[in-house]
Every structure is written in structure tokens, then in C-alpha cells.
């Protein structure tokens with residue numbers, strides 16, 4: 252990062268940003284990619300360039316785009332949102348077909364865009380299978396809808412399911428990728444799309460105040476991450492699996508079916524504890540978990556800075572903090 256070649260990113264004169272954008276586009280099977288400060292901004296620009304005010308967005312009810320972006324689809328793009336209720340973050344083409352508004356109606360908003368989140372954060376970092384994506388995308392295309400992929404953690408999904416990120420990416424009109432999560436960058440995200448939409452996306456970036464100057468300093472971290480931090484996501488997944496299995500064996504309420512990537516959700520409800528109390532007790536033992544959309548479920552995440560010894564320590568500390576005596 253310290254030796255990155257930089258220039259004015261707004262004028263597309265920063266060679267490091269341009270190189271990162273080229274690399275992300277190639278990785279995701281798109282023509283172009285636009286470097287952005289955050290994945291939230293990438294999602295919101297995508298929705299804005301794909302729709303018109305009054306259009307309708309279909310997304311899973313606990314998708315980040317609906318839950319954690321402050322009503323951005325309404326605020327930035329004037330969209331009506333329709334949540335799809337699912338057990339594990341994934342829906343089917345028929346769900347889209349059933350929710351589709353009558354296009355001939357003079358009264359209804361126009362169903363326009365379907366968004367998928369892969370991996371799906373709220374359901375525990377679970378992955379869409381390629382055939383499930385195909386079902387939704389094929390139906391959406393039949394219905395003349397556009398499709399956005401919130402792939403903030405797409406590379407976790409790609410590594411976990413052994414499907415190239417480009418195989419997912421090329422099916423969508425727009426794809427968000429976050430560089431600051433499992434990939435370990437201090438900040439940064441990208442929106443990958445067609446050459447035609449990339450121009451609109453760059454205008455959206457300016458509109459939202461996301462156009463930067465010598466951004467190559469941080470973009471260099473993105474290039475480093477693509478070179479060094481993708482394959483190793485499998486280590487995070489293996490550590491999460493080991494953590495989940497050990498906690499479950501110790502009697503901590505963990506749904507192992509959910510552990511497909513680098514999250515482990517711990518349900519403290521059955522232990523008769525509030526999540527605030529559980530978080531505080533674990534913090535005292537040196538283990539940090541965060542809240543989820545579910546009132547009693549907490550999230551443990553494995554990542555670049557969590558090694559095998561840390562997982563061993565957490566396996567000891569979490570049951571102790573929660574007052575669970577190890578099962579013999």
C-alpha cells in the first residue's frame with residue numbers, strides 16, 4: 252500500500268484503482284467494475300441504475316439490502332420493497348413468479364428487480380447453489396426483470412461450493428463484492444457490471460459522494476487480497492466448522508446445518524440469558540461475538556486474524572462464559 256502508484260481516481264488516473272477494477276471485473280465475469288468505499292454503496296448504486304422511482308424490489312426479508320441499509324432503496328431510488336420470507340435466505344423462481352405484479356395494471360408499481368444475497372448473512376453465512384441461482388435468474392429473465400447479486404461475501408460462497416465467482420457473477424446485471432470482510436482489506440468494495448451500466452454506476456458513485464482521489468493506497472490492499480486472501484477462506488470455513496462442532500459437543504446451542512462458511516450462530520435463548528448478558532460474559536473471557544437479526548442468536552466469525560489457537564481458546568472460553576459444564 253505504501254508503494255502503490257496513485258493518481259486522481261475521480262479522473263480515472265489512478266493506475267492501482269484501474270488495475271483493481273480490471274481484476275474484479277475479470278473475477279466476477281463482467282465487463283467492468285467500479286471501485287467504491289463500501290458494499291452498502293455498491294448495492295445502492297446498483298439499485299439506482301437498474302430501476303426507476305416507483306419500481307418494486309424483491310429480496311429476501313432479512314437481506315442486508317432490506318434490513319441494514321436504512322431504507323436506502325426507498326431513500327436513494329424511490330423503490331417499493333417486497334420481502335420474500337424464507338427459512339434459509341434462499342428463495343425460488345416460483346416465489347418471484349408468484350409475487351410479480353400485473354404489468355398491464357395502470358395502478359400497481361412495476362416489479363423490476365430481484366436481489367439475491369450470497370452468502371446470506373442473517374441465515375448464518377449460508378450459500379446459494381448454482382442451480383438455485385439459475386432457477387431465480389431464469390424466471391426473472393422470463394418475466395423481464397433485472398437481477399442484482401449482493402455478493403459482499405461471494406468469494407466465501409465460491410470457495411465453499413467450489414463454483415468460480417464468475418459463474419455466479421455473469422448471470423447477474425450487477426454484482427457487489429466487498430473487500431473488507433473475509434478478504435481482509437481496511438476498506439473497499441466494488442460493483443461489477445456491463446460496460447454500458449458501468450458508466451451509469453460511475454455517475455452514481457459521484458452522486459453519492461463516493462468518488463475519491465488517491466484511492467490507490469487502499470486499492471493496493473484489494474489487489475493484494477485477491478492474490479493472497481481468496482483460497483485461504485477455506486481455512487476460515489474449516490475453523491468455523493471446528494468451532495461449531497466443538498461448541499455443539501459441549502452443549503452450546505448451535506445449529507450445525509447453518510455452518511457452511513465462516514459464521515457460527517450461537518442461540519443463547521435456551522440458556523435463559525439475554526444476548527447482552529451473553530455478549531458481556533464472553534467478552535470478559537476474551538471472546539467477541541456480535542448480535543444478529545434474531546433476538547437470541549449471536550454470531551461468531553472466523554477471519555484472517557483468527558488462527559487455530561484462537562479457535563482453541565474460544566472452544567474453552569465460550570461454554571465456560573455461558574455457564575455450561577462440558578459434557579463428559
Ligand SMILES: Cc1ncc(COP(=O)(O)O)c(C=O)c1O
Pocket residue numbers: 288289290291292294315316368370372401403404429431440
Ligand atoms: C450481505 C452484505 N451486504 C452488504 C454489506 C455492507 O457492507 P459495508 O459495511 O461494506 O457497507 C454487508 C455488511 O455486513 C453484508 O453483510
